[in-house]
Amino acid sequence: MQIKTKYLGDLSIHEDRVIQFPDGLPGFPNHKQFILLELPGNPVFNILQSIQEKDLAFIVTSPYHFYSSYAFDLSQSIIDRLQIETESDVDVLSIVTIAEPFSKSTINLKAPLIFNIRKKYGKQYILNDVDYPIKAPMTSSQKVKGE
Template sequence: MILHTKFEEAIEINEGDILYFEHGLPGFENEKHFVLLPMEETPFSTLQSISTKDLAFFTTNPFLFFKKYDFELAESVQDHLKIKDESDVLVQVILTIHEPLDKSTANLQAPVVINVKENLAKQVVLTDKRYKTRHELSESKLVGQEG
């Protein structure tokens, strides 16, 4: 399937890579199908809508930047996403990109949780007060590159 992206690319994707968000994303409840596109040679990806070309979010694996980041996934969410094993889970957080790049922020309060085996996904809003919608990437160093 050919997908036209927000960044004026036409790329071929495998329909088996399409993620299903049953309730969409907060603020985009009608957007139910996305694909996660890794950005070459970076720790970032793009969460691109399948149906709306201009709707895409930059994301990253939060554990690469925030080594103490952790949260408990409610059993109802685990059931909803049909999660059977922790190894089936991929976590991404949505980024707001700024110049310079280290002033960009990550939304640690609402991670995107993906069951990679079932291609089911949900943005989960955490009630943990440690996490905000804007954590600067400069607040931490890329794990493995600490000085």
């Protein structure tokens, strides 16, 4: 299928790569289909692109690249909603806010994106029981609470 993207122009994608967000994303409840795209020349960051809306795209990364001890428990409702059967089904990414200079960019640790990579389901999970910031620094010299 053909899609228009915010950062990479028109692309041809395979429908089996589309990730279903049954509840949409907070603030975007009607956008339920996304795809993860590689950010050319950068193995650390990806693009979470809506397949319905060209301008709805987020830069994402694994929070573990920046915070190796980042940890939280998934609620049973998330496990059920995403049909997670084993730990290997799960991938976690966080939305990045890019700033100038890049050293001022932040990562959202409070609301990670949880994926069932086998079944292609996703959900943004707001952590109410853990004190992680929405705008955590992305420099290794800084720590968040709990690090």
